[in-house]
Amino acid sequence: MKANRRTIIKLLSASGAASLFGFKALSGQAQCLTTDDILGPFYLPGAPEIAQFAPDGAPGTTTFITGTVYANDCETPVQNAKVDVWHANDGGGYEDEHYRGVVYTGDNGQYAFQTILPGKYLNGAQFRPRHFHYRVSALSSELTTQIYFEGDTSIPIDPWASSPDAAERIIPLSEGQQGSLHGVADIYLDVEPVINGQKSQGFSPKRPIIEHVIPNPMSTEGKVQVFLPEAVSASLLLYNLHGKAVKTIIQRQQMAGGRQQWSIPNENQHGLRLQPGIYIVQLQVDGRPADSKRLIVV
Ligand SMILES: [Fe+2]
Known part of the structure; x- marks a missing residue:
């Protein structure tokens, strides 16, 4: 396991393969659409709506995946x-109770989850490369696909991962704190670009929202940008996945309407570095939750 992971990291850093493929065809009509892949025999409907798929303490390398689901114009978040x-x-086995889950994209089309690096399993005489199975749906469109990882030596001998169609679904993983891995898996879905009934360009929301949390994943410091349609008393808090507030970014500040931005230092309220993981940035207006975004800390 460890040797395999080291191999992946080494190959990742040595190869510039991702840039060769060009993950986004921004000017194309539907050139960017994410290709499909086989469903496989292990899908189970009704997976829990959780953002941590591996149980606490599960063996394996902690892995954080984030991404954005885009519409078929290749640029509007869904x-x-x-x-x-x-x-x-x-160990390469599928379990009914764990290693599966459902997350939903937020206002900016982003999703995130935490789990472990999937193991390899035999398909006939050959190991399948490590992979995540995805089913992504919005409006009337559904995509079944798989995400692979750069540098995986099983890709060339796997009939699905080695297909030219899969090239843009082989993502790099980079190493974060304490040996965790993180990757970005953007999905381009065949749905029309719509945000609250309007195109996203120049759109000013009618309710207080968190517009961006960047960078995400965050290492040393991040920024959160909110939009307030009118003057309010606003708070911004950082919660862990257990719902515990670990940091107050602003506390009941009287804010003018418009766009506002704050920095998020990588530290909890005791000044200690945050544990790597998924956090929730919550915007409160007049003491009530108004919007939230997931933030991955590495
Ligand atoms: Fe599989």
Whole structure:
């Protein structure tokens, strides 16, 4: 396992393969659409709506995946898309209760989850490369596909991962704190670009929202940008996945309407570095939750 992971990292850093493929065809009509892949025999409907798929303490390398679901114009984020993910455990086995979950994209089309790097399993005489299975749906469109990882030596001998169609679904993983891995898997879905009934360009929301949390994943410091349609008393808090507030960014500040930005230092309220993981940035207006975004800390 460890040797395999080191191999992946080494190959990742040595290769510039990702840039060769060009992950986004921004000017194309539908050139960017994410290609499909086989469903496989291990899909189970009704996976839990959770953002951590591997149980606490599960063996394997902690892995954080984030991404954006885009519409078929290749640039407009899709809100509230359902991202259903399942994968093998560290030993290459599928489990009914774990290593699967459903997350939904937020206002900016982003989703995120935490799990472990999927193990390899035999398909006949050959190991399948490590992979996540995805089913992504929004409006009337559904995509079944798989995400692979750069540098995986099983890709060339796997009939699905080695297909030219899969090239843009082989993502790099980079190493974060304490040996965790993180990757970005953007999905381009065949749905028309719509945000709240309007095109996204120049759109000013009618309710207080968190527009961006960048960079995401965050290492040393991030920024959160909010839009307030009118003057309010606003708070910004950082919660862990157990719902515990770990940092108050602003506390009941009287704010003018418009766009506002704050920095998020990588530290909790005791000044200690945040544990790597998924956090929730919550905007409160007049003491009530108004919007939230996931933030991955590496
Ligand atoms: Fe699989």
